[in-house]
Amino acid sequence: MKHKHLLWLSVAAIPMIMASCDKDDNSSGSSSATKITIENVLDSKPLVESGTFKNDGNVPLIMPGHSVSFKFSAAKGQALSFATMYGWSNDLFFAPGNPGIQVYKSDGTPIEGDVSAQIKLWDNGTRINEKPGEDLIHPGVAESAPQNIMEVKGKDAQGNTYVAASDLMKVSLHYEGNSMFTVTIDNTSGSTANPTPFSPGVWAVSYIAGGELLDPHPLFEEGKPTANGLTKIAEMGENAQLASYITSQTGIFTPLSPVLVVVYNGIDNPLYKAGEKDPGHGLKDIAQKGDASKLAAYLKTVTGVKAVYVLPAAETTVLLPKVGEQAGSSVSQELKVAKGDKVAVATMYGFSNDWFFATSEQGIDATKKGDVSFSTVLYDDGTAVNQFPGAGITQFNLAGTPLEESKAIEAVPNPNAFTTLPDINNIIKVTLD
Structure with missing residues (x-):
């Protein structure tokens, strides 16, 4: 971006x-x-930190019942953004709304515990959505004209239904001290109507200066076309291209x-x-x-x-x-x-x-x-x-x-x-x- x-x-x-x-x-x-x-x-560079995450086992997918964690540092006003594919979809991905998950209260107290309410499900706008599930064929049929990124609120553009993103994914923060946090992403979709693996993902934290984030939309922007390799995550669960881009923006x-x-x-x-x-x-x-x-x-x-x-x-x-x-x-x-x-x-x-x-x-x-x-x-x-x-x-x-x-x-x-x-x-x- x-x-x-x-x-x-x-x-x-x-x-x-x-x-x-x-x-x-x-x-x-x-x-x-x-x-x-x-x-x-x-x-x-606009990003102070960035990185990737995946399951550490033989399979990089984060399957239902599995979790992944990573560490990052942040100052007051900075936020954590990440993206990972809704694996059993054509081009849906999970991410917090921009500018990301706030990790401090207004008084500077670190936020800990469950922050899943800030996670949303997004449509990348590049594939026609089919009924989500294990048998779905990737990547599916391309949109005749790519659509802008939009939040999926219960139903996608083709009428397929989804439970809330916070029911499929639990995200929690733990403060390690000295401005360092551990974030844990749990796949809780297994007992829902929308079981799905999560793909390897990317994450980023923007610099803040003068009270303003240098990049409040590090991975995507709602209502705008997808860019910089996000499509590879949303359609195929491949994070290398977007990871390369955010690395170029980090420093x-x-x-x-x-x-x-x-x-x-x-x-x-x-x-x-x-x-x-x-x-x-x-x-x-x-x-x-x-x-x-x-x-x-x-x-x-x-x-x-x-x-x-x-x-x-x-x-x-x-x-x-x-x-x-x-x-x-x-x-x-x-x-x-x-x-x-x-x-x-x-x-x-x-x-x-x-x-x-x-x-x-x-x-x-x-x-x-x-x-x-x-x-x-x-x-x-x-x-x-x-x-x-x-x-x-x-x-x-x-x-x-x-x-x-x-x-x-x-x-x-x-x-x-x-x-x-x-x-x-x-x-x-x-x-x-």
């Missing part, structure tokens, strides 16, 4: 805080002008906070020291909230620091990633630098608990020219418990409150416990010219 229907979100709703301050350049000796530019070059989405830029000379990198705990001068506020004001104010008092800047993106404040054909945001600043000067940069990985991008401990030679992104590292500040980036209930920029911890600052491994990130130079680009 293409995402051109998505209107870009109002980033004013993302509570990354802008700070702004400068420190006079009191250096002696000759100086020259250079310009630093920081860009969010991430080719973002990383994150803004970057207003960027802290520091010019210094004769001292160690004044922002942080890997292997040690956050020094308490304001780095935590960048890493958890995207607020550089406290650290910027502190740095103005540090001997050896020559200039301090906090650079918000025009209009949006945060640096947005690339979305489709829309380029990502960038910020620039003219600097006065002299031989021996170094530059340090820090900005929050916006959809994390306490991750931040920063130049390496050695800093950047301020007189160097060109792309210096290779010197950028993604760090874990060690001050908040990590969750799936972009799907954490306690992530500040997803309206959460970080869970405090106290560990040393260290580089974020890749792959990490949650996901595999793009190379850093495919997320943030730093240039001196």
Whole structure:
């Protein structure tokens, strides 16, 4: 499903805080002008997670009396969508209504237990429906003109009858803690008038930003034609094509906070020291909230620091990633630098608990020219418990409150416990010219 229907979100709703301050350049000796530019070059994706499910036995079908489970992470406002074939039909499938199954109450309390009432039976609109049952021949007769996806409410277009989807399928949620859920799908159709196996299926969770889901229709849209391989599931129970599509739509989405830029000379990198705990001068506020004001104010008092800047993106404040054909945001600043000067940069990985991008401990030679992104590292500040980036209930920029911890600052491994990130130079680009 293409995402051109998505209107870009109002980033004013993302509570990354802008700070702004400068420190006079009191250096002696000759100086020259250079310009630093920081860009969010991430080719973002609308789905934070996706996957497939099937029976783990010799037969991948989920037969009456059998069940299947899988795990996923989610933040408040995010929803779980999935699709699986009503096996003994021509082109019917089970799925929750869009945007999917809500997994938190409005107060942020995880929802647990039976959520089957949210499951519906849908007609894919590509085959003429016959009486459902084991003897039905697949795929059957094609519609002369494909119809739009419609909910089956007791009867299909040909008058065949069905009991409620929630009688055929039981779906339950269990909260595992730290934003992770287990969903279990039970085939309860065996004792009904509509016994049927369920096919291997697909599932997806959309990012949310500014209170809006980036893709509220990840698998299908009611009243619209089927697309992206859903027909293969609905007609034949084959999930590979739709799984390939949702995989292409799953990945990383994150803004970057207003960027802290520091010019210094004769001292160690004044922002942080890997292997040690956050020094308490304001780095935590960048890493958890995207607020550089406290650290910027502190740095103005540090001997050896020559200039301090906090650079918000025009209009949006945060640096947005690339979305489709829309380029990502960038910020620039003219600097006065002299031989021996170094530059340090820090900005929050916006959809994390306490991750931040920063130049390496050695800093950047301020007189160097060109792309210096290779010197950028993604760090874990060690001050908040990590969750799936972009799907954490306690992530500040997803309206959460970080869970405090106290560990040393260290580089974020890749792959990490949650996901595999793009190379850093495919997320943030730093240039001196």
